[in-house]
Amino acid sequence: MTTNIILLGPPGAGKGTQARRLVEERGMVQLSTGDMLRAARTSGTEMGRKVAEVMDRGDLVTDEIVIGLIEEQLESHKDASGFIFDGFPRTLAQADALGQLLGGTGRRLDAVIEMRVDDDALVRRITGRFTCGNCGEVYHDETRPTKVPGTCDACGSTDLRRRADDNEDSLRQRLMEYYKKTAPLIGYYHALGDLFTVDGLAEIDEVARRIAGILDQAATA
Numbered sequence: 001m002t003t004n005i006i007l008l009g010p011p012g013a014g015k016g017t018q019a020r021r022l023v024e025e026r027g028m029v030q031l032s033t034g035d036m037l038r039a040a041r042t043s044g045t046e047m048g049r050k051v052a053e054v055m056d057r058g059d060l061v062t063d064e065i066v067i068g069l070i071e072e073q074l075e076s077h078k079d080a081s082g083f084i085f086d087g088f089p090r091t092l093a094q095a096d097a098l099g100q101l102l103g104g105t106g107r108r109l110d111a112v113i114e115m116r117v118d119d120d121a122l123v124r125r126i127t128g129r130f131t132c133g134n135c136g137e138v139y140h141d142e143t144r145p146t147k148v149p150g151t152c153d154a155c156g157s158t159d160l161r162r163r164a165d166d167n168e169d170s171l172r173q174r175l176m177e178y179y180k181k182t183a184p185l186i187g188y189y190h191a192l193g194d195l196f197t198v199d200g201l202a203e204i205d206e207v208a209r210r211i212a213g214i215l216d217q218a219a220t221a
């Protein structure tokens with residue numbers, strides 16, 4: 001029995017944080033197209049350079065590129081106990097492609113979890129966030145600082161990074177892209193009967209509990 005879910009929500013809704021919990025607690029595989037693209041941009045290739053420009057503007061990378069990345073990952077994790085799609089799909093074309101890719105490997109989508117957060121909170125969350133370059137732990141200047149300044153609590157690394165696109169201009173554009181191209185997926189998955197909504201402004205543990213409840217319910221459906 002495998003469980004495959006999508007975490008859907010604007011930038012800063014907490015998708016990455018919750019995905020990491022599910023990886024630790026349930027051994028699911030997190031497929032974050034944002035992380036894959038950030039790896040591609042440091043690869044020094046022509047494709048990486050183009051992707052970096054698009055990401056820094058806050059625009060979406062082409063469907064073809066991200067669908068290709070997801071296809072590769074599904075191929076290389078054939079035995080996974082379940083996938084968390086984090087930041088994918090972001091367009092209706094990507095949603096259709098995901099349905100086909102999952103169907104082709106005998107998997108199904110169990111739940112689409114919309115993480116709802118208002119825009120003011122997103123700006124606060126995004127402009128203060130930083131992550132550990134070594135283990136991926138997510139922090140925030142005000143709400144979740146490291147215990148020792150400059151050192152990751154989880155792994156001790158001092159490689160703490162801020163994303164190039166976590167500034168106000170890119171964020172405005174990323175939000176616009178979200179409302180124009182990604183938010184229509186909420187209606188699409190609602191119509192398919194797969195949609196669940198959680199309050200992304202609740203405490204991290206509370207959001208995790210609600211997501212766990214949805215997963216347990218989906219597993220028995």
Ligand code: AMP
Nearest residue numbers: 033034055058059060061066087088090
């Ligand atoms: P994220 O880490 O999910 O916030 O993604 C960071 C950036 O990567 C986005 O602003 C887009 O430029 C790009 N990106 C990530 N996932 C996708 C996707 N599914 N489709 C198109 N662009 C994406």
